[in-house]
Amino acid sequence: MTDQMPTTSGSMLGRTLPASAVAELAASFAGRLVQPGDSDYDQQRAVFNGMIDRRPALIARCTGDADVVAAVNFARSQELLVAVRAGGHSVPGYGVCDGGMVIDVAPMKGVWVDEDTGVVRAQAGLTWGEFDRETQLVGLATTGGRQTSTGVAGQTLGSGSGWLERKFGLTCDNLVAAKLVTADGEIVRADETQNQDLLWGLRGGGGNFGVVTSLQLRLHPVGPMVTGGMMVWPRARAGEVLRFWRDYVETASDDFGSAPAFLTAPPAPFVPEHLQGRPAFGLIVCCAGSPEDGEALVKPFREFSPDVDMVQPMPYTVVQSLIDEATPHGLHNYWKAENLPGLSDEAIDTIIHTVAGMTSPLSMVIVEPKGRAISRVGDGDSALGGRDAAHTLYCFSMWADPAESETHVAWTRSLMQTLAPFTMPGVSLNFTSDQQEAKARESFGSAEKNRRLTALKDCYDPTNFFRLNQNIRPSGPA
Numbered sequence: 001m002t003d004q005m006p007t008t009s010g011s012m013l014g015r016t017l018p019a020s021a022v023a024e025l026a027a028s029f030a031g032r033l034v035q036p037g038d039s040d041y042d043q044q045r046a047v048f049n050g051m052i053d054r055r056p057a058l059i060a061r062c063t064g065d066a067d068v069v070a071a072v073n074f075a076r077s078q079e080l081l082v083a084v085r086a087g088g089h090s091v092p093g094y095g096v097c098d099g100g101m102v103i104d105v106a107p108m109k110g111v112w113v114d115e116d117t118g119v120v121r122a123q124a125g126l127t128w129g130e131f132d133r134e135t136q137l138v139g140l141a142t143t144g145g146r147q148t149s150t151g152v153a154g155q156t157l158g159s160g161s162g163w164l165e166r167k168f169g170l171t172c173d174n175l176v177a178a179k180l181v182t183a184d185g186e187i188v189r190a191d192e193t194q195n196q197d198l199l200w201g202l203r204g205g206g207g208n209f210g211v212v213t214s215l216q217l218r219l220h221p222v223g224p225m226v227t228g229g230m231m232v233w234p235r236a237r238a239g240e241v242l243r244f245w246r247d248y249v250e251t252a253s254d255d256f257g258s259a260p261a262f263l264t265a266p267p268a269p270f271v272p273e274h275l276q277g278r279p280a281f282g283l284i285v286c287c288a289g290s291p292e293d294g295e296a297l298v299k300p301f302r303e304f305s306p307d308v309d310m311v312q313p314m315p316y317t318v319v320q321s322l323i324d325e326a327t328p329h330g331l332h333n334y335w336k337a338e339n340l341p342g343l344s345d346e347a348i349d350t351i352i353h354t355v356a357g358m359t360s361p362l363s364m365v366i367v368e369p370k371g372r373a374i375s376r377v378g379d380g381d382s383a384l385g386g387r388d389a390a391h392t393l394y395c396f397s398m399w400a401d402p403a404e405s406e407t408h409v410a411w412t413r414s415l416m417q418t419l420a421p422f423t424m425p426g427v428s429l430n431f432t433s434d435q436q437e438a439k440a441r442e443s444f445g446s447a448e449k450n451r452r453l454t455a456l457k458d459c460y461d462p463t464n465f466f467r468l469n470q471n472i473r474p475s476g477p478a
């Protein structure tokens with residue numbers, strides 16, 4: 001993969017599937033098969049990122065494991081390029097392809113919460129909103145995405161960052177078992193007693209080894225009420241608040257989930273007029289403990305007299321939806337992320353200076369604290385690397401007008417180039433639009449881990465049938 005503009009304008013690439021083969025698949029398929037010409041074809045091929053405009057030859061909307069097996073076997077027999085889709089949130093658009101087949105697990109929404117074992121079994125089509133709704137009924141949660149329509153499957157396999165990560169680890173650290181369909185259409189289970197190596201690879205190794213049909217995740221007591229919300233200051237206050245936050249998260253309890261954000265204040269009723277449409281600095285928080293403990297954790301930030309203070313006791317499910325409105329489906333998105341070994345005064349000043357040139361009012365630059373439970377997992381204990389980072393810096397560029405793409409992509413790249421001296425290798429690829437192979441290798445970490453991942457790929461997908469992902473190439477000819 002190259003570092004080109006990540007847009008595609010679709011053509012069918014001339015591929016027409018034999019009607020008899022599709023009819024044969026349909027006879028053994030319980031879900032829907034969507035093809036060009038169907039009234040909802042455009043709706044079904046759309047993904048979160050409006051920059052991605054691809055036209056698959058077939059979308060297989062699977063309702064269960066048997067559909068996934070049938071779809072995989074069909075794609076293999078027709079030699080089709082395969083995209084696997086759950087929540088459709090991949091910013092590089094891995095969930096859809098031109099001319100090939102989308103294996104869409106989104107209709108698979110089963111979820112079974114076992115309060116006795118504290119483990120949930122979730123089918124692969126669940127989004128975080130759907131997942132949290134069920135687990136919160138009994139006051140349980142795992143580290144989940146901060147946007148309700150992100151897919152549980154794609155996020156977990158690629159790492160999984162959320163408000164609870166410093167207390168309970170990343171989502172992939174909570175993955176205790178998975179069932180998947182391999183490239184040859186076989187069902188394989190991975191857990192702590194069988195295929196442990198595969199489970200290790202699924203904890204951060206992405207969709208490289210097969211189509212995951214269900215996952216089992218460890219749950220923890222959280223909520224239902226927590227202290228959460230957002231404080232906002234004019235951008236001129238960013239330096240002092242960010243420095244205080246940096247020092248505060250060094251010693252604050254693992255309960256304190258937080259993210260300082262550079263944004264443009266929206267023209268919303270809760271924003272005072274003098275801030276609306278102006279560069280602002282926000283702090284989003286979610287405290288995993290009791291609302292009272294959470295209140296004590298956020299109190300020091302009130303000393304900085306925020307212009308907007310919406311931090312209060314609220315349902316955990318509401319905190320999980322706080323950024324939904326700012327990240328609607330269909331906008332154009334170009335994202336980058338890098339890990340930071342620390343946040344020096346010089347790094348803070350450079351971030352503030354560079355972010356001042358933000359080209360779209362819809363974009364956000366966010367810093368998140370890492371460490372704690374994330375770095376208590378040994379680097380060799382999962383496919384995911386970068387566990388020694390102190391922070392991650394995210395640049396989420398978003399805009400509506402396709403004519404502006406070049407400007408915003410160029411700005412995002414230049415921001416990360418300017419900040420490169422303050423970054424370190426090993427960021428999770430879930431958040432990056434450009435994913436060269438070298439970047440993927442670097443994100444997994446040591447040569448030994450990369451060797452182990454290649455061996456797993458050779459075992460489960462030697463032809464690189466599943467290659468639209470943060471790809472691990474098999475060692476043989478693909």
Ligand SMILES: Cc1cc2nc3c(=O)[nH]c(=O)nc-3n(C[C@H](O)[C@H](O)[C@H](O)COP(=O)(O)OP(=O)(O)OC[C@H]3O[C@@H](n4cnc5c(N)ncnc54)[C@H](O)[C@@H]3O)c2cc1C
Nearest residue numbers: 086087088089090094095146151154155160161207212469
């Ligand atoms: C608005 C927004 C908010 C986000 N917030 C967070 C966040 O808070 N924390 C975080 O960690 N990430 C976050 N992400 C990033 C997100 O986790 C990744 O983009 C992830 O890949 C999305 O998963 P998905 O299932 O929604 O996407 P899809 O596009 O459906 O899938 C992405 C890729 O994941 C793999 N995959 C998905 N399902 C399966 C499956 N069943 N079997 C095998 N492989 C599969 C495939 O390679 C697929 O191409 C966010 C993304 C967006 C757009």
